[in-house]
Amino acid sequence: MLRPHAVRTPRIGPLTNRSARRLAAPTAVVRTAAVCGFAASLAAALVGRPLLAQAPAEHAPSRNGSDSAGDGHASTSPFTISWKDNMLRIRGRQIPGGELEVWYLEAYCRPGSTDRDWRETVIGHETKLMAADPNGKWLKLRCHLKDGVVVDHVIRAVEDGVTFHVTAHNPTDRESQAHWAQPCIRVAKFTGADQQTYLKKSFIFVDGKLTRMPTPKWATKARYVPGQVWCPRGVPRTDVNPRPLSDLVPSNGLIGCFSKDESMIMATAWEPYQELFQGVIVCLHSDFRIGGLKPGETKHIRGKIYIVPNDVDALLKRYARDFPEHVRKTSGSSKQ
Numbered sequence: 001m002l003r004p005h006a007v008r009t010p011r012i013g014p015l016t017n018r019s020a021r022r023l024a025a026p027t028a029v030v031r032t033a034a035v036c037g038f039a040a041s042l043a044a045a046l047v048g049r050p051l052l053a054q055a056p057a058e059h060a061p062s063r064n065g066s067d068s069a070g071d072g073h074a075s076t077s078p079f080t081i082s083w084k085d086n087m088l089r090i091r092g093r094q095i096p097g098g099e100l101e102v103w104y105l106e107a108y109c110r111p112g113s114t115d116r117d118w119r120e121t122v123i124g125h126e127t128k129l130m131a132a133d134p135n136g137k138w139l140k141l142r143c144h145l146k147d148g149v150v151v152d153h154v155i156r157a158v159e160d161g162v163t164f165h166v167t168a169h170n171p172t173d174r175e176s177q178a179h180w181a182q183p184c185i186r187v188a189k190f191t192g193a194d195q196q197t198y199l200k201k202s203f204i205f206v207d208g209k210l211t212r213m214p215t216p217k218w219a220t221k222a223r224y225v226p227g228q229v230w231c232p233r234g235v236p237r238t239d240v241n242p243r244p245l246s247d248l249v250p251s252n253g254l255i256g257c258f259s260k261d262e263s264m265i266m267a268t269a270w271e272p273y274q275e276l277f278q279g280v281i282v283c284l285h286s287d288f289r290i291g292g293l294k295p296g297e298t299k300h301i302r303g304k305i306y307i308v309p310n311d312v313d314a315l316l317k318r319y320a321r322d323f324p325e326h327v328r329k330t331s332g333s334s335k336q
Contacts, residue, residue, distance in 0.1 A: 077157035079307065080136030083129055088155065088183075090162055091136075095307060096259040097189025100266065102305070103283075104153075106182040108145055111239040111292070115223055118242060123147055123178055148172035149293055151181075160318060164270075164303040170293035178290050179239060180274035185266070185305065188282040192260025198282050201258050204230060205251040210312055213278060219244035230255075230276040235289065240275040250276055253326045254319055255286050258310060265310050270303035271323050 079092040088104040113121040124146040132139040143151040191201040199213040227243030256267025270288035277285035
């Protein structure tokens with residue numbers, strides 16, 4: 001795994017006038033009046049800090065026209081979120097360990113990745129914090145990929161976790177090979193386990209049933225080991241993580257784990273998604289799919305991290321509401 005890189009911030013010289021110092025105050029509140037809004041934006045630019053602003057506009061609708069994966073209300077969320085140095089932190093009293101860390105984002109990736117040197121797969125990128133709620137209920141990020149693609153992320157704390165609304169745009173005159181990206185969820189604190197023991201806390205769904213890891217037919221051979229990858233239908237098996245690739249096809253897009261005392265569940269899903277992945281730093285992935293971008297093309301992607309009590313049937317109902325295009329008829333009980 002690569003280490004997160006530092007986020008660059010612009011340097012500024014000393015401010016020489018009192019009004020400029022007032023504008024640059026990091027606690028300045030952004031008003032709705034146009035003049036004050038401009039002043040606050042100027043202040044943020046002067047100090048190289050994100051703008052504390054009104055909540056971002058609603059994301060683009062999902063494919064079925066609904067506002068899926070985002071109908072929780074940030075104002076009632078028991079969670080707060082922050083982002084610094086490529087690490088998203090989700091905090092709340094009900095989270096085992098007090099917080100959940102997400103390497104956001106670990107990498108943007110080219111196709112043809114299953115049996116190739118990882119350095120040839122990754123497309124370099126830089127992420128910046130563009131705006132943040134002072135109460136920790138939402139934030140906006142922007143990723144600049146080295147091939148010119150721009151990816152905007154609106155992340156919100158909601159009642160049952162955190163939602164992600166991603167807009168990927170290619171402003172160049174060249175087709176982008178950005179096919180998928182990796183949010184890496186660290187679960188050591190949540191599970192109370194280490195690299196050798198967290199597998200038995202982790203799960204995907206196979207044949208419609210929650211199945212704990214290691215899943216049947218556990219793969220052990222790949223360019224890089226250990227780890228496990230599950231590739232969904234519709235995604236080329238040549239375009240996933242170069243870790244051991246399972247023969248199993250997941251029933252749905254959920255991957256998750258139980259807390260140390262089994263009282264809580266953390267699970268995650270994206271639409272569309274490229275793979276489910278059990279990693280090598282006590283982490284779990286649902287990696288979202290971009291599928292490349294033609295010149296001028298824009299795509300919308302959405303995801304969610306669930307942090308909920310251990311009720312698998314209730315989790316599946318939430319998931320069906322948020323990701324209706326993932327739901328298929330399954331048989332058997334999901335109770336564990």
